Amino acid sequence: GAVVSQHPSRVICKSxxxxxxxxxxxxxxxxxxxxxxxxxxxxxxxMATSNEGSKATYEQGVEKDKFxxxxxxxxxxxxxxxxxxxxxxSFYICSASGLAGNSYEQYFGPGTRLTVT
Amino acid sequence: xxxxxQDPGPFNVPEGATVAFNCTYxxxxxxxxxxxxxxxxxxxxxxxxxxxxxxxxxRFTAQLNRASQYISLLIRDSKLxxxxxxxxxxxxxxxxxxxxxxxxxxxxxxxxx
Numbered sequence: 001g002a003v004v005s006q007h008p009s010r011v012i013c014k015s016x017x018x019x020x021x022x023x024x025x026x027x028x029x030x031x032x033x034x035x036x037x038x039x040x041x042x043x044x045x046x047m048a049t050s051n052e053g054s055k056a057t058y059e060q061g062v063e064k065d066k067f068x069x070x071x072x073x074x075x076x077x078x079x080x081x082x083x084x085x086x087x088x089x090s091f092y093i094c095s096a097s098g099l100a101g102n103s104y105e106q107y108f109g110p111g112t113r114l115t116v117t
Numbered sequence: 118x119x120x121x122x123q124d125p126g127p128f129n130v131p132e133g134a135t136v137a138f139n140c141t142y143x144x145x146x147x148x149x150x151x152x153x154x155x156x157x158x159x160x161x162x163x164x165x166x167x168x169x170x171x172x173x174x175x176r177f178t179a180q181l182n183r184a185s186q187y188i189s190l191l192i193r194d195s196k197l198x199x200x201x202x203x204x205x206x207x208x209x210x211x212x213x214x215x216x217x218x219x220x221x222x223x224x225x226x227x228x229x230x
Contacts, residue, residue, distance in 0.1 A: 034218075042222065043121075043204070043220040043221060043222045043223060044161065044204075044220040045220075046217060046218070049217070091158070093160050093161075105163070106218065108160040108161060108162070109160060110159070110160050111158075111159070111160045113158070
């Protein structure tokens with residue numbers, strides 16, 4: 001149980017285009033979803049926290065107009081990287097938290113590797 | 118000072134060796150503590166939670182010293198498959214599901230035949 005999927009697993013796009021990444025909780029209702037970014041040889045950095053049905057809370061330094069987050073249902077959150085630039089190339093990982101079994105742990109998706117050319 | 122600090126390594130050890138990783142955290146109000154394992158280009162996976170009394174899971178032993186704000190992970194009889202990056206993670210206080218996880222940089226372990 002407690003499976004989280006992400007799609008796509010890998011995407012290459014041209015500079016200036018927008019990319020949407022989906023995060024789904026497959027067997028539990030995720031009341032909260034977290035979006036992280038990880039650059040090579042760096043730790044995971046939390047970008048934003050989203051609760052279903054409300055606006056996401058962004059971490060300091062993360063542009064909310066560039067990284068659009070939608071958490072419209074208890075099983076789906078999307079992250080859209082708008083007008084992507086090469087410096088946005090990174091590993092984007094979502095995690096979902098909700099009552100799965102008897103705990104509220106964060107369960108991680110497999111990540112999306114974004115390359116902007 | 119970083120919120121969670123780890124020695125990045127790399128640690129290169131032979132099979133069967135015992136290896137210990139250390140981690141310190143800066144926020145004394147931190148509530149929960151974890152060790153995650155991350156393989157190259159993969160998502161992190163929970164290895165074990167860390168409790169004040171210390172806890173063991175097979176070859177893995179985790180310790181927490183709240184007074185020193187220090188966490189450790191000991192791996193005994195290391196296997197080739199233990200090669201990965203080990204991430205020290207601290208959960209900050211907060212409301213419900215919104216409690217944030219703060220991640221260390223990770224310690225790289227390579228177990229050699």
